[in-house]
Amino acid sequence: MLLGRSFLFPTTPTRRHSRGLRGDKTASDIPTLLGMTGLIGLVSTLMVRRSYVSFPQLFFFICAAAVVWVGEKLDSGLLHDQRGFYQALPCDSAIIPTNRGETARPEPYSDAKHVAELDGHRKSYRHLATFVVTIGVLALWIPFMALNFSERSFQKIASVPSVMDHEYTPQVPVDVVINMYQEPVHKVVLLVSRLKALPNLGEDLRIHIYVKDNETDIDRARVDIGADEITQLQNVGREGQTFLYHILNHWDTLAKHTIFLQADVHNPREFYPRIRDYFDPARTGMLSLGWSGQVCNCNECGDRFGFWDTTHLFPQVYNRVYNSTKCGEVLLSYKGQFIASAKRIQGVDISVYRDLHDAFVNETSWAHDEAYLQGRPDSMSAPLFGYTMERMWDLLFQCNSIDVAWKCPTLLSGGRIGGDIGDCQCFDSYPGSMYKERRI
The missing domain is CATH 3.90.550 (Spore Coat Polysaccharide Biosynthesis Protein SpsA; Chain A)
Known part of the structure; x- marks a missing residue:
């Protein structure tokens, strides 16, 4: 989990918040990891060559995923605490030249209502994305665990007695x-x-x-x-x-x-x-x-x-x-x-x-x-x-x-x-x- 990032769905953190942009968070590989593990496990249990994940394997896998997830959160929080934040520059702002050939700063963007609306849209999108990802992961893991740990009666490949x-x-x-x-x-x-x-x-x-x-x-x-x-x-x-x-x-x-x-x-x-x-x-x-x-x-x-x-x-x-x-x-x-x-x-x-x-x-x-x-x-x-x-x-x-x-x-x-x-x-x-x- 720590040696690299997903080659199927690259989610390498951009660390955009390190540049002081408010509201940008580090991307996480944990949803990808859980989703792909659940998908592969479910497919395996439905094939002839079944998967058999043991309880110790499952326990330590969850512990490792939790440690990585907490580490990402702590890392993100520390970076936010160590750096200040700057107000975003609106896309229609102009660069005002000065008499000495220098570029003057524009007036601070004061449309607080517009900024609040953008923040609200971002939060709604994040909540929706989190909900969809959670439902998708659960939809894979619940049947995977049910099939993996349940005793199913297997019919012989050929129903002819020896x-x-x-x-x-x-x-x-x-x-x-x-x-x-x-x-x-x-x-x-x-x-x-x-x-x-x-x-x-x-x-x-x-x-x-x-x-x-x-x-x-x-x-x-x-x-x-x-x-x-x-x-x-x-x-x-x-x-x-x-x-x-x-x-x-x-x-x-x-x-x-x-x-x-x-x-x-x-x-x-x-x-x-x-x-x-x-x-x-x-x-x-x-x-x-x-x-x-x-x-x-x-x-x-x-x-x-x-x-x-x-x-x-x-x-x-x-x-x-x-x-x-x-x-x-x-x-x-x-x-x-x-x-x-x-x-x-x-x-x-x-x-x-x-x-x-x-x-x-x-x-x-x-x-x-x-x-x-x-x-x-x-x-x-x-x-x-x-x-x-x-x-x-x-x-x-x-x-x-x-x-x-x-x-x-x-x-x-x-x-x-x-x-x-x-x-x-x-x-x-x-x-x-x-x-x-x-x-x-």
């Missing part, structure tokens, strides 16, 4: 699936050790390493990392193909929860706290460990990073996952790191995973065809389809709650006042979920 497999009984609590290429082994060792140190994961993790570099010494890596299983794969399909491969080849031995990662995790400083603070072994269904809050229209899905669903794959997958033709807005996932439960993984028919996996490994599939690529670079080891798959995990595991879109804090902030662990994930205990018979 389908989960409650018949499968996992034998292992947590699997860690790591896609590895040429990352140093000692970094993977550190990753595994830090995961095991998290209190809500524990030491009993089953580690699966998938290596896509032929130069890696598999046996040595298994010993150094302490992996339960290490598999050599062709360098095809990025991490998306690896995750689908694991699901297909461990369909009947999936852990209760599987942590899907790349050997070089993104945002490591925030990655471990996100698991520590949000993963619930009893309730977590789908927890993204990347950016959150991004949504797109299912039928025309794209984002600000240049991604665009040119083949309309999102509505096709949506229809197969939910067995529904309704398709509104969907959550997007990023970074290729997340935690999913066996209930949600097996809630989707296995044929969906097979078809997505085939799109990666089959050179003649639509994912490597020019109709999909449209001139964009593509290869088997670095497929363009990998970016689509990275964004589709939330949809695939039926985590499509609008609450996650606006409640989940950024990785950097970690948490928010009044938040809870349900802000960033979909629980398996969601009452609208449906059961399914296991299909293999």
